[in-house]
Amino acid sequence: MTENKPDFCEFCKASRIVRIGKIPTVTGKKQRFQCRECGRTFYGTNN
Numbered sequence: 001m002t003e004n005k006p007d008f009c010e011f012c013k014a015s016r017i018v019r020i021g022k023i024p025t026v027t028g029k030k031q032r033f034q035c036r037e038c039g040r041t042f043y044g045t046n047n
């Protein structure tokens with residue numbers, strides 16, 4: 001299983017991204033990330 005960790009925060013473009021857990025969805029689990037700079041959370045892209 002590969003994790004598509006973003007290289008940069010999609011909000012502030014910082015590179016300090018940490019994994020904070022997985023969210024189950026109907027299409028599978030999504031990896032959730034948090035930016036250590038702005039504190040916002042977002043999901044990785046599973047292509």
Ligand SMILES: [Zn+2]
Pocket residue numbers: 009010011012013014035036037038039040
């Ligand atoms: Zn950020």
